[in-house]
Amino acid sequence: MVCRVVDGKRYAKILLEDIKRASQRFFAEYKRKPKLNVIFVGNNESSNIYVRNKKKRAEEVGVLVEVNHFEKEISQELVVDCIESLNLDSAVDGIIVQLPVPPKINPRILLDTVMPQKDVDGFSTYNSGLMLTGQDCFLPCTPQGVLLLIKKILGNDISGKKVGMVGRSLVVGMPLSILLIKEGCTVTVLHSQSLNIEAECKLVDILISATGSPSLIKECCVKTGAFVIDVGISRVDGSIVGDVDFQSVKNIASYITPVPGGVGQMTVASLMLNTIKAAFAHKGTDLDLDFDV
């Protein structure tokens, strides 16, 4: 089996170039850059890296990022106040809450304070309802990024494909399963309480893992010729690794996304896509990009 390593960075770059052009068009028309505010409470080390990456990518495509950084002792009320004033600020197009937040703050309250029109992470209760009921909304960034990647490789019609989704988180597994079902895939959702995960995985054409368990997916879990998508991120001995045992699985898969350099790149690009869409929508314009779900 010749396995193709899916270069997430390359696909993200194509998408980001589209976004950059749209962002330049926005600037030419409205004399300001699209703007994303990041609510960042505390000093979680991984969050620091993620926020830095988002900022870097945003700068490259002409999106302004402002980080509203709070010390971890801040009261929830003050963070809510900040989000509410950003909701009212007509120069702000998107607002995201960098998770996790410190224990004394309820992340749900923060996420649900972001108004739907600026909820570019798509994590609010209302936006989740829009997604589930198939209404127009901001798709959560990682699921959207994975879907874009799958369609880039397999084409737009993925109906009838048999998918195994390992993981049922609200950030990846649940929303991605819903999106894939709506695309016409036959989706099996697997998780920590599933029996026979290996055997189940072995049956699917597209295997997606988003658990954060290093080397959960080994060669024995993969059908010959499957498309394996690794959404896991863990740190092992100072290195970033995914859920998939890359070296063994690439002997049997037809496509595999590496970690790093796979899905992660698409997630950030997807955030930029939602932000630029939000910016145009605030001006009453629908943004129509070639690279779209």
Next chain:
Amino acid sequence: MVCRVVDGKRYAKILLEDIKRASQRFFAEYKRKPKLNVIFVGNNESSNIYVRNKKKRAEEVGVLVEVNHFEKEISQELVVDCIESLNLDSAVDGIIVQLPVPPKINPRILLDTVMPQKDVDGFSTYNSGLMLTGQDCFLPCTPQGVLLLIKKILGNDISGKKVGMVGRSLVVGMPLSILLIKEGCTVTVLHSQSLNIEAECKLVDILISATGSPSLIKECCVKTGAFVIDVGISRVDGSIVGDVDFQSVKNIASYITPVPGGVGQMTVASLMLNTIKAAFAHKGTDLDLDFDV
């Protein structure tokens, strides 16, 4: 294989007795009955039957049902006005919109006009988001009824069970899949675009069909000893039939729900459960019933 026919009517009756006691307690304490308003536009024949059934069941358990019946020529605006005034009426505990509505009315607008505290069908966008994100909410009646029935038969812990959900509607398939995944089941969602439905169905412990295709599920689709739940309702030659070919499937299943007399009874009971919960919640009291999801 000795197959047990699951008597939905009997289980619904147990639940309804619980609800009746709670409704009597409500009356004793607040000097009025819990009240459900049904928005009914047009004169769809099946809807007429459904509304009559709901009313009858409600009367039996001491819940007041008022039908707001509009001619099919009514404007959407007037129906929205009606729902808005019911939202404000402190004597109204639950509001449901009987679907379908005539083509010139947008059902989504009506569903989303119902305030979350009175949305006892659980069909609003916001309530769908609450359900998906695992927050406290009104569970849609048929999914909740099916879940109650499964737990009555198999016990409260159904984690690890392999479920095949045939159908991906917003009323049954999608929400029920989400609830079962959260319960720890391994769920495969099958639908009109799935390939090999028969083979997929044959692998599962709990097979649920909610498509409205008579005789879709035959003996060859069922694993020996499976629990088969028929949520389909169709009219064939004047009779009500489900998705499951009952006569052949009962030779191989260990449990089967009949149509009529199966899940349908639990759906109405589930609506009464949500209404009585809403009534107590409006008075600031949580209702704790034995028979609960």
